[in-house]
Amino acid sequence: MPPTDSHPTPGWLARPSAIGLLVAAAFFGLSMTPSMVPRAPEMQGALGGVVAAIGYLLGWTAVLVSGWLGLATRGPHRQWGTGMVIAVAVGIVFISLWMGSAWQGSVLEAWGLPPVEASAPLWIALIAGGLFAVLLALGRLFVRTTARLQRRGQRNLPPRVAQAAGIVAALVIFGAVIEGVALRGLLRVADTSARLADAVIPPDGAPxxxxxxxxxxxxxxxxxxxxxxxxxxxxxxxxxxxxxxxxxxxxxxxxxxxxxxxxxxxxxxxxxxxxxxxxxxxxxxxxxxxxxxxxxxxxxxxxxxxxxxxxxxxxxxxxxxxxxxxxxxxxxxxxxxxxxxxxxxxxxxxxxxxxxxxxxxxxxxxxxxxxxxxxxxxxxxxxxxxxxxxxxxxxxxxxxxxxxxxxxxxxxxxxxxxxxxxxxxxxxxxxxxxxxxxxxxxxxxxxxxxxxxxxxGSDPIVFFDWSLAWARPDWLAGERAPDLTPQMRWIPVVTLFQVGFDMAVALGTLGYGHDxxxxxxxxxxxxxxxxxxxxxxxxxxxxxxxxxxxxx
Known part of the structure; x- marks a missing residue:
C-alpha cells in the first residue's frame, strides 16, 4: 500500500499522497493534449487513468525518497498544506477536461470530422477516475505484499537484505500473475474469439x-x-x-x-x-x-x-x-x-x-x-x-x-x-x-x-517508437503532415502512451490513421x-x- 505523506504504512482506506495526486493530475492533463488520432471518450478516459496512475507512482516515490533522505518536512506541501495541494490537483483536472474538448477538436478538424460531443468530458472523468482507483488499489496491494514479505525475511536476514528480498519477491509474484494469468488469459480469450470469428460463415455465404x-x-x-x-x-x-x-x-x-x-x-x-x-x-x-x-x-x-x-x-x-x-x-x-x-x-x-x-x-x-x-x-x-x-x-x-x-x-x-x-x-x-x-x-x-x-502522416502504427518516451520524434519537428494537428506537442513518457493508445483506435476513418x-x-x-x-x-x-x- 502506498504510504501517505506522513505515514509510511497506512491502511487500505488511508488518504492518498497529496503530492502523488498533484503529479497524477498533471499527467492526466498532459494526456488530454492532442495526439495523432481522435480518441473517443472511452479511450481517452482509459489513457488518462493509466497515465495518471504513472504520475501518482512518480509523485509517491518522490515523497518516499525525500522522507528516507530526511527532507519530507521541508517539502512545499508542508508549507501550503495538504488541502491546498489537493485543491490545485482538482483544479488541474477540471481545466484539462475543459480544454480537452478544444484539443481533441483540433485533431478532428485535421481529419475533417465533426467536433466532440458535449458529454465527452464527463465520460472521460468517470472512466479515468475509475481506472485510476483500480490501479491505485493494485499499487497498495503490491506495497502491502512487499511489507509482509520483508517482515518475514527479517526473521532470518539482515534488515536491508530483507527489504531488498521482499521487493524482489513481490515483483516476481506480481509479474507471474500479470504475465501468467492476466496477459495469457487475455491472449487465450483473443485467440479463441478470433478462431470462432474466422470459422463463422454467414447464412448467405456460398462458394x-x-x-x-x-x-x-x-x-x-x-x-x-x-x-x-x-x-x-x-x-x-x-x-x-x-x-x-x-x-x-x-x-x-x-x-x-x-x-x-x-x-x-x-x-x-x-x-x-x-x-x-x-x-x-x-x-x-x-x-x-x-x-x-x-x-x-x-x-x-x-x-x-x-x-x-x-x-x-x-x-x-x-x-x-x-x-x-x-x-x-x-x-x-x-x-x-x-x-x-x-x-x-x-x-x-x-x-x-x-x-x-x-x-x-x-x-x-x-x-x-x-x-x-x-x-x-x-x-x-x-x-x-x-x-x-x-x-x-x-x-x-x-x-x-x-x-x-x-x-x-x-x-x-x-x-x-x-x-x-x-x-x-x-x-x-x-x-x-x-x-x-x-x-x-x-x-x-x-x-x-x-x-x-x-x-x-497520422498513422501511429507507422510512427510509433519506444524512444517517444525520451526523445522528440522527427515527424513532430519542422513541417508536419497535413493530417496531423499543429497543436500536438511531444511530452516525455506521455507521448509514448498517447501514440500507443492511438494504435488501438487508428482504424475507422477512411483516408486517415491506419485506414x-x-x-x-x-x-x-x-x-x-x-x-x-x-x-x-x-x-x-x-x-x-x-x-x-x-x-x-
Missing part, C-alpha cells in the same frame, strides 16, 4: 462461382477452410465484366489464390498448396503476379487488391496465405516469427519457379502488404540475391514501426524531406507517398525494381506497376469510380 479463384469450381482448396477473410477475398472484387465496363473493352477475370491457416500444418505445406493452386489457374501466364501478405487476421484490404485488378485490366494473379487469426498487434506479441516463416515460404516457392521461366514469357512479379503484412513481405526480400534476377517491385502500405527497412528509409532520408514522407537516395529504388502524393519528387529515373511505400483509401492506392499502384498506356485521366476516372469503396 464463389468464378473458376479463377480458390474455393471455386475445380479448386482443390475447400472454401470453408479459407477462413473468414480468405472467403471474403475470393468472393469479392471486380469481375471481368466490371473491369470491361470501366475500360470499355474486353478484360480478364482476375485470379485470386488464398490458402487458409487450417489447410495444412506447416508454412511450407500451405505455401505448396498456394503454389499448386496458382499453377492450376495458370497464374504464371498472367501479365502481373503479386505475392500479397495479409494482416494478422488474414485480411487483405479491398482498397489495395481491387484497385490492382482494375489497373491491370484483370490480367493479374494475386496469391496469399493466412498465418494467423489474430489482429496484427496481437500477432506480433504472440508469435511474430510465425508470419515471417509463412511469408518466406510463399515467396521462395513462387520466386524459384518464376526464375525458371523465360524472361520474355513470364509475369511481372511484385510484392504487396498492409500493416504487419507489409513488414512480413519486406522481411522476405533477399535484396542481395535479387540482383541477378530482380523482381519488378513492391507496394507496401502502412509499414509498421518494427520494419527495419522503413526505419532505414526514415533515418537516411534527404535532410530537406520530412520523416512522414521521406525522400530516399536518388529515387531509383525507393519512393514514398501519402495522401498528397510524393512519388513525383525524385532525382533519377526508376531502376529495374520499384519499391513504393504508402503511409499517412487506407482506394483513391490513394491507385496512384501508388500505377507508379509501382507502370501499366501500359496509363494516363492521369485514367487515374482520375478510377478514383471517381471507386470513391465509394470501403476497405472492410
Amino acid at each position: 464463389p462461382a468464378s473458376p479463377f479463384v480458390s474455393g471455386g469450381p475445380g479448386s482443390a482448396l475447400d472454401w470453408q477452410e479459407l477462413g473468414r477473410w480468405g472467403r471474403s477475398f475470393v468472393a469479392s472484387g471486380p469481375t471481368a465484366e466490371d473491369i470491361a465496363a470501366f475500360w470499355g473493352e474486353p478484360a480478364l477475370s482476375p485470379i485470386r489464390v488464398y490458402v487458409g491457416l487450417n489447410a495444412a500444418d506447416t508454412p511450407e505445406a500451405r505455401a505448396r498448396l498456394a503454389f499448386d493452386e496458382l499453377i492450376r489457374l495458370d497464374g504464371f501466364d498472367r501479365a502481373f503476379l503479386v505475392v500479397a501478405m495479409p494482416t494478422g487476421s488474414g485480411w487483405l484490404d479491398p482498397g489495395g487488391v481491387d484497385t490492382l485488378d482494375y489497373i491491370t485490366r484483370g490480367d493479374v494473379a494475386t496469391v496469399s496465405v493466412q498465418y494467423s487469426y489474430l489482429p496484427s498487434p496481437v500477432s506480433v506479441v504472440v508469435d511474430p516469427t510465425q508470419g515471417v516463416a509463412e511469408a518466406q515460404a510463399l515467396f521462395d516457392i513462387v520466386y524459384r519457379h518464376w526464375t525458371t521461366l523465360p524472361v520474355d514469357a513470364r509475369p511481372r512479379l511484385y510484392l504487396h502488404g498492409l500493416s504487419l503484412g507489409a513488414f512480413l513481405s519486406q522481411e522476405t526480400v533477399p535484396m542481395l540475391d535479387l540482383y541477378s534476377d530482380p523482381i519488378m517491385g513492391a507496394l507496401w502500405t502502412g509499414s509498421p514501426y518494427l520494419s527495419e527497412l522503413w526505419q532505414m528509409v526514415q533515418a537516411r532520408r534527404h535532410a530537406d524531406s520530412p520523416a512522414w514522407r521521406p525522400r530516399f537516395g536518388n529515387g531509383s529504388l525507393i519512393r514514398t507517398a501519402n495522401q498528397q502524393g510524393g512519388l513525383e519528387r525524385h532525382d533519377a529515373d526508376w531502376g529495374p525494381m520499384r519499391f513504393v511505400f504508402l503511409q499517412y 487506407y483509401a482506394a483513391q490513394h492506392y491507385i496512384p501508388a499502384w500505377a507508379e509501382t506497376l507502370t501499366p501500359e498506356g496509363w494516363t492521369a485521366e485514367d487515374e482520375a476516372r478510377l478514383i471517381a469510380h471507386l470513391s465509394g469503396l470501403v476497405p472492410r
Whole structure:
C-alpha cells in the first residue's frame, strides 16, 4: 500500500499522497493534449487513468525518497498544506477536461470530422477516475505484499537484505500473475474469439462461382477452410465484366489464390498448396503476379487488391496465405516469427519457379502488404540475391514501426524531406507517398525494381517508437503532415502512451490513421506497376469510380 505523506504504512482506506495526486493530475492533463488520432471518450478516459496512475507512482516515490533522505518536512506541501495541494490537483483536472474538448477538436478538424460531443468530458472523468482507483488499489496491494514479505525475511536476514528480498519477491509474484494469468488469459480469450470469428460463415455465404479463384469450381482448396477473410477475398472484387465496363473493352477475370491457416500444418505445406493452386489457374501466364501478405487476421484490404485488378485490366494473379487469426498487434506479441516463416515460404516457392521461366514469357512479379503484412513481405526480400534476377517491385502500405527497412528509409532520408514522407537516395529504388502524393519528387529515373511505400502522416502504427518516451520524434519537428494537428506537442513518457493508445483506435476513418483509401492506392499502384498506356485521366476516372469503396 502506498504510504501517505506522513505515514509510511497506512491502511487500505488511508488518504492518498497529496503530492502523488498533484503529479497524477498533471499527467492526466498532459494526456488530454492532442495526439495523432481522435480518441473517443472511452479511450481517452482509459489513457488518462493509466497515465495518471504513472504520475501518482512518480509523485509517491518522490515523497518516499525525500522522507528516507530526511527532507519530507521541508517539502512545499508542508508549507501550503495538504488541502491546498489537493485543491490545485482538482483544479488541474477540471481545466484539462475543459480544454480537452478544444484539443481533441483540433485533431478532428485535421481529419475533417465533426467536433466532440458535449458529454465527452464527463465520460472521460468517470472512466479515468475509475481506472485510476483500480490501479491505485493494485499499487497498495503490491506495497502491502512487499511489507509482509520483508517482515518475514527479517526473521532470518539482515534488515536491508530483507527489504531488498521482499521487493524482489513481490515483483516476481506480481509479474507471474500479470504475465501468467492476466496477459495469457487475455491472449487465450483473443485467440479463441478470433478462431470462432474466422470459422463463422454467414447464412448467405456460398462458394464463389468464378473458376479463377480458390474455393471455386475445380479448386482443390475447400472454401470453408479459407477462413473468414480468405472467403471474403475470393468472393469479392471486380469481375471481368466490371473491369470491361470501366475500360470499355474486353478484360480478364482476375485470379485470386488464398490458402487458409487450417489447410495444412506447416508454412511450407500451405505455401505448396498456394503454389499448386496458382499453377492450376495458370497464374504464371498472367501479365502481373503479386505475392500479397495479409494482416494478422488474414485480411487483405479491398482498397489495395481491387484497385490492382482494375489497373491491370484483370490480367493479374494475386496469391496469399493466412498465418494467423489474430489482429496484427496481437500477432506480433504472440508469435511474430510465425508470419515471417509463412511469408518466406510463399515467396521462395513462387520466386524459384518464376526464375525458371523465360524472361520474355513470364509475369511481372511484385510484392504487396498492409500493416504487419507489409513488414512480413519486406522481411522476405533477399535484396542481395535479387540482383541477378530482380523482381519488378513492391507496394507496401502502412509499414509498421518494427520494419527495419522503413526505419532505414526514415533515418537516411534527404535532410530537406520530412520523416512522414521521406525522400530516399536518388529515387531509383525507393519512393514514398501519402495522401498528397510524393512519388513525383525524385532525382533519377526508376531502376529495374520499384519499391513504393504508402503511409499517412497520422498513422501511429507507422510512427510509433519506444524512444517517444525520451526523445522528440522527427515527424513532430519542422513541417508536419497535413493530417496531423499543429497543436500536438511531444511530452516525455506521455507521448509514448498517447501514440500507443492511438494504435488501438487508428482504424475507422477512411483516408486517415491506419485506414487506407482506394483513391490513394491507385496512384501508388500505377507508379509501382507502370501499366501500359496509363494516363492521369485514367487515374482520375478510377478514383471517381471507386470513391465509394470501403476497405472492410
